[in-house]
Amino acid sequence: MNRESxxxxxxxxxxxxxxxxxxxxxxxNYSMLAGGKRIRPILxxxxxxxxxxxxxxxxxxxxxIEMIHxxxxxxxxxPEMDNDMFRRNKPTTWYQYGHATxxxxxxxxxxxxxxxxxxxxxxxxNKHRVIEAMKVMATKAGVYGMIGGQVVDVINSxxxxxxxxxxxIYNLKTCALLEASMMVGAIxxxxxxxxxxxxxxxxxxxxxxxxxxxxxxxxxxxEEVIGKPVASDEKNDKTTYVSLVxxxxxxxxxxxxxxxxxxxxxxxxxxxxxDAYNTLKKLIEDLINxxx
Numbered sequence: 321m322n323r324e325s326x327x328x329x330x331x332x333x334x335x336x337x338x339x340x341x342x343x344x345x346x347x348x349n350y351s352m353l354a355g356g357k358r359i360r361p362i363l364x365x366x367x368x369x370x371x372x373x374x375x376x377x378x379x380x381x382x383x384x385i386e387m388i389h390x391x392x393x394x395x396x397x398x399p400e401m402d403n404d405m406f407r408r409n410k411p412t413t414w415y416q417y418g419h420a421t422x423x424x425x426x427x428x429x430x431x432x433x434x435x436x437x438x439x440x441x442x443x444x445x446n447k448h449r450v451i452e453a454m455k456v457m458a459t460k461a462g463v464y465g466m467i468g469g470q471v472v473d474v475i476n477s478x479x480x481x482x483x484x485x486x487x488x489i490y491n492l493k494t495c496a497l498l499e500a501s502m503m504v505g506a507i508x509x510x511x512x513x514x515x516x517x518x519x520x521x522x523x524x525x526x527x528x529x530x531x532x533x534x535x536x537x538x539x540x541x542x543e544e545v546i547g548k549p550v551a552s553d554e555k556n557d558k559t560t561y562v563s564l565v566x567x568x569x570x571x572x573x574x575x576x577x578x579x580x581x582x583x584x585x586x587x588x589x590x591x592x593x594x595d596a597y598n599t600l601k602k603l604i605e606d607l608i609n610x611x612x
Contacts, residue, residue: 367505
């Protein structure tokens with residue numbers, strides 16, 4: 321699975337831009353098609369294949385995880401949050417459509433994600449797996465996951481915070497959705513509880529490496545490549561992993577976490593789908609060297 325294939329699946333589920341509420345459909349679609357690595361749906365799909373999954377049941381969940389991720393970015397960009405006007409070299413949703421519509425577009429994407437996930441219920445005889453997968457998505461996206469991490473991040477903006485708080489924020493704000501991606505893939509394919517727990521632990525390491533790399537790129541990244549202004553953490557008085565331990569230690573941590581994740585994935589992938597393992601391994605390795 322690659323980014324183009326994910327984009328084609330996403331387009332199948334986007335709302336048609338008609339009716340009196342056409343503006344919200346337009347803003348939703350604008351947000352979803354603004355670009356992005358699509359790493360979460362790809363991780364989900366390859367985790368699904370790793371455990372032998374081969375049904376279309378995975379596709380609504382792939383779209384849903386990207387909608388949840390996108391809605392979080394739409395809200396992150398709002399004036400009362402990060403106040404960013406550009407993302408991926410395009411105007412952010414609120415800047416393009418106005419503050420109110422930008423806020424509502426994020427709300428709409430979150431709600432629509434759950435509507436879409438429910439479509440999987442009619443695509444499989446293993447309906448209990450759909451419910452279990454939706455439980456994971458709801459928890460990891462909510463106050464015990466991404467939103468919880470975002471809240472702690474916001475209330476500590478401009479404050480000096482310690483590593484324990486940074487780890488708490490990163491674990492929930494970033495790791496939670498990556499954990500959901502890989503866990504949902506495993507659950508829908510029929511993985512047992514131990515396997516799901518193991519893949520959650522792998523995804524946690526991937527997520528933490530991903531977020532620390534984001535901190536690094538906010539300092540040394542190329543604005544044209546990243547597609548948004550650099551030094552936004554400094555502008556918003558945010559304590560980050562880099563500001564606490566330094567650039568060299570941060571880079572070492574990214575490599576350490578990535579290597580641990582690959583090692584654990586290799587152990588988990590024994591007697592499973594080798595091509596899915598190879599794709600997952602490459603995705604994790606790319607985190608070390610990515611420049612956007």
